[in-house]
Amino acid sequence: MNNSAENLRRIQKSLKKRYFVERCFLWSGRAAITLGLLAVLVLFVDITSKGYGAFRSTEILLDIHYDADALGIDNLHDEKQLAFADWDVLLKNALREQFPDASGRKERKQLYGLVSNGAGFDLKERLIANPKLLNTSEKVWIIADDDIDTYYKSWLSGDPYAERMSEKQIQWIEVLDEQGAIALKFSKNLFTRGDSREPEQAGIWGAVMGSLFTLAITFCLSFPIGVAAAIYLEEFAPRNRLTDFIEVNINNLAAVPSIIFGLLGLAIFINFFHVPRSAPLVGGLVLTLMTLPTIIITSRAAIKSVPPSIREAALGMGASRHQVVMHHVLPLSMPGMLTGAIIGMAQALGETAPLLMIGMVAFIVDIPQGFTDPATVLPVQIFLWADSPERAFVEKTSAAIMVLLSFLIVMNMTAVWIRKRLERRW
Amino acid sequence: MQASTLFIIIIGLSIFGYFMGQGRALALAKPLGGIRKLHSLPSYYAAQAALFCALPAIVLMGLWLIFEQPIIDSLVMSRVEAGGLIESKADYNLALNRVHNIAAGVLSREGQQSVVLAAADNLNAFRTNARLALTLLALSLSVAGLVLGLRRIRPDFRARASVEWIMSGLLMACALLAIFTTLGILLSVVFESIHFFRSVPISEFIFGTSWSPQTAIRADQVGSSGSFGAVPLFTGTLLISAVAMFVAVPVGLMSAIYLAEYASRRTRTLVKPTLEILAGIPTVVYGFFAALTVAPFIRNLGESLGLDVSSESALAAGSVMGVMIIPFISSLADDVITAVPQSMRDGSLALGATKSETIRKVVVPAALPGIVGGVLLALSRAIGETMIVVMAAGMAANLTANPLDTVTTVTVQIVTLLTGDQEFDSAKTLAAFALGLMLFVVTLCLNIVALRVVKKYREQYE
Incomplete structure (x- = not known):
């Protein structure tokens, strides 16, 4: 009697502690979830806050006089003249007219430094598109140099970053701002150009095209091969050592570090088969091998989810095993397979490491036109820009990341949509 | 033509x-x-x-x-x-x-x-x-x-039989591609590694403690002859992976437990996909985040505490890598925890155990093999992760266990050795393949053990 009362008392005494532990455990679970969600939030906020500025770039309104004599050309159809003409002269003249107070070599140089190095070529394109402009004047928004861009954006937000600016340049910008001749405009360069050493001229279009070509190869190879392998393993393969070995291989390849596939591409595709380096072709081949396990595994799950009764019914009607697969199992499992393929493609789109091994890190200005042109891809472009010392590239990199992430989000949403809409639940 | x-x-x-x-x-x-x-x-x-x-x-x-x-x-x-x-x-x-x-x-x-x-x-x-x-x-x-x-x-x-025979052959060829890929990986890394071990003895590679792969390009050039002791790389890789696991395992495991055992259905359907976003973000984005946001933050934090933190500290790269691995561990752990039969929980609760006691003393021990398998898979992923460390960890091969120091990893060295302008047959490029072989063998062992453990576990409750 005494003993059980003692026990009861001890249990009651321990209860408080046990409930405390229970609460601690619950809260640590909540803390873990919060930490994970916080990581997502911080990542997105950080990238967006760094990158949103890059979608607009600083431009300066200049009164450009297309002076044929200054350019040294008389015929706009003469390629040679166009190529040798000094297009920057137009900008220099316009800038000197705007700010006659710049005297001496040093100040002149600072003055010319207001606009981008490549802005002369924009004027060339303008003139070629509209030859009537020759020997006339017009007001043109000229893209500013990246240091000016960085300064102007930070100045607008009230926290000027004047590290790479001279006193004079700061004054000029203030004058321009009063005249309304400097403004932030939508950055067309970002979406139409290839890579460049000048941040204000650099764009992601070359990398996007490279990614597109690479993914096209990856999809065209990995989807049919992956589906075929999944069909074989699920529907036809006999249970033997070979099949087991194939399965072990697939499961293991799914977990092999991606950089190893890059080594394979370098040693086998480039050094042995002489596939051209840096080309979307070899990138696509490497990514195919890398995404195949993912596609095979998801396709097998899709095939498995088709109930056996369908197969039995078709077999009962006299269909051969191939007819069962081609006419019934494959169409029914197609939504699941497509979902897997899109997820695999999203993985391939974000992959960087193996492509570094096969030379897709080269500095490529031209937009790739085909599968064997040298190209780079979006994630590698991000890697290259992240490595660049210019401050303006931080903004560009974040913007490129935003574009990459939105591609990935669209792809994943499509996959979810297909799964929700088209997949049949049995 | x-x-x-x-x-x-x-x-x-x-x-x-x-x-x-x-x-x-x-x-x-x-x-x-x-x-x-x-x-x-x-x-x-x-x-x-x-x-x-x-x-x-x-x-x-x-x-x-x-x-x-x-x-x-x-x-x-x-x-x-x-x-x-x-x-x-x-x-x-x-x-x-x-x-x-x-x-x-x-x-x-x-x-x-x-x-x-x-x-x-x-x-x-x-x-x-x-x-x-x-x-x-x-x-x-x-x-x-x-x-x-x-x-x-x-x-x-019998045309149908003939066509189907050919089709079966084609299907099988596609499935065999998996074996050929593994074979291709083995051939490419093993052959170049053999080349490498001809010039650098294997014992020096595995046990040497000094890594400086700069070799003279011309024979008459003044410069280091290069030393290929990979121990600093292995310890660096392990250090960063350890930091990553230190972040990922508790957070991943606790969120899996919370989602599987405590969370309401609605929370679960909301939180789980959000966490999985972390798994879908490209590693190059994590690398950028680690190098530009986390590393300066940790450095400033360390300085305000009076610590000397390197700007490319193992801590920064490792913790970001840990964040990347969280969803990996949490979804694997979630799978195995939900696979534990309800009757085991009911038995424990009926004996008067609180929910957390049930989880800690019944559910987790029952799910342990699966959890361990998941952690091993995550470790293999951390070891093979490239972009985060390339962008946020350093190049200096320091032999240290201090997470505030700069270390380098196997994958960083593979990338730096192979992206430079070097002749293909030089010891420098061949060293990358030897490192690749080590990486492949280690991750292969981890994967095989992990997959086997997970499979055994699954069969136990099926």
Whole structure:
């Protein structure tokens, strides 16, 4: 009697502690979830806050006089003249007219430094598109140099970053701002150009095209091969050592570090088969091998989810095993397979490491036109820009990341949509 | 003719063959009283003709394109070698490159040795001839296949069996590609590693503690001869992975437990996909985040605490890598926790245990093998992760266990060794393949053990 009362008392005494532990455990679970969600939030906020500025770039309104004599050309159809003409002269003249107070070599140089190095070529394109402009004047928004861009954006937000600016340049910008001749405009360069050493001229279009070509190869190879392998393993393969070995291989390849596939591409595709380096072709081949396990595994799950009764019914009607697969199992499992393929493609789109091994890190200005042109891809472009010392590239990199992430989000949403809409639940 | 044009022509021929075959089968069937008198449906006869037309020609083309270049090269170079110009493998490659460039017109013909010029002309001639031969052979093979396929069309010919046999073969070939990929990986890393271990003894590589792969490019150059002791790389990799696991395992495991045992259905459907976003973000984005946001933050934090933190600290790279791995661990752990039978929980709760006691003393121990398997898989991923460490960890091979210091990893070194301008046969590039071999072997072992543990566990409760 005494003993059980003692026990009861001890249990009651321990209860408080046990409930405390229970609460601690619950809260640590909540803390873990919060930490994970916080990581997502911080990542997105950080990238967006760094990158949103890059979608607009600083431009300066200049009164450009297309002076044929200054350019040294008389015929706009003469390629040679166009190529040798000094297009920057137009900008220099316009800038000197705007700010006659710049005297001496040093100040002149600072003055010319207001606009981008490549802005002369924009004027060339303008003139070629509209030859009537020759020997006339017009007001043109000229893209500013990246240091000016960085300064102007930070100045607008009230926290000027004047590290790479001279006193004079700061004054000029203030004058321009009063005249309304400097403004932030939508950055067309970002979406139409290839890579460049000048941040204000650099764009992601070359990398996007490279990614597109690479993914096209990856999809065209990995989807049919992956589906075929999944069909074989699920529907036809006999249970033997070979099949087991194939399965072990697939499961293991799914977990092999991606950089190893890059080594394979370098040693086998480039050094042995002489596939051209840096080309979307070899990138696509490497990514195919890398995404195949993912596609095979998801396709097998899709095939498995088709109930056996369908197969039995078709077999009962006299269909051969191939007819069962081609006419019934494959169409029914197609939504699941497509979902897997899109997820695999999203993985391939974000992959960087193996492509570094096969030379897709080269500095490529031209937009790739085909599968064997040298190209780079979006994630590698991000890697290259992240490595660049210019401050303006931080903004560009974040913007490129935003574009990459939105591609990935669209792809994943499509996959979810297909799964929700088209997949049949049995 | 271009290989792609040839390919399109063969495909066109095969489509033509399909319709020919179908027409022929229908024509055969008509006098007999309809297609039910044929053994197979007309489309099978047609498919058979199309496959006969396309398959052999395409296989020939593939093999030809693979072996054309090496064979032509060796034919061309045999003359140059006979000319006594070649002394070493490097010479051979140089001469070969020169011949290629002259043949392509990139390099001017002036001032080149006559042997090399002759070889370049030879190369061009061989190439033209080889292309011509390929075109003729492939087209004739294709046409012959078509004729044979059409001639085989008889009412009693078992076309369906024939087509299905071929299809099975193709399906199996696709499945076998997995084995060939593994084989390809092994061959590429093992052969180059053997080359490497000829110049650097394997014991020095595995047990040496000094890593500085800078080798002299020219023989007479002043500079280090390079030392290839990989221990600092292994410890660096382990240090960063350990930091990552230190972040990922508690957070991942606790969120899995919370989601599986405590969270309401609605929270679960909201939180789980959000956490999985972390798994879908490309690693290059994490690398950028680690290098530009986390590393300066940790550095400033350390400075305010009076600690000396490197700007490329292992802590920054490791913690971001840990964040990347969280969803990996949480979804694997979630799977195994939900697989624990409800009856075990009920039994424990009925004995008066609180929910957390049930989880800690019953559910987690029961799910432990699966959790361990998941953690091992996550570890293998951390070891093989490249972009985060390339962007946020350093290059200096320090032998240290201090997470505030700069360390380098195996993957960083592979990338830096292979993205520079180095001749392919130098010890520097070969070292990358030796590191790749180590990486492959270690992750392979981890994966096999983990997959086996997970599989065993799954079978236990099924």
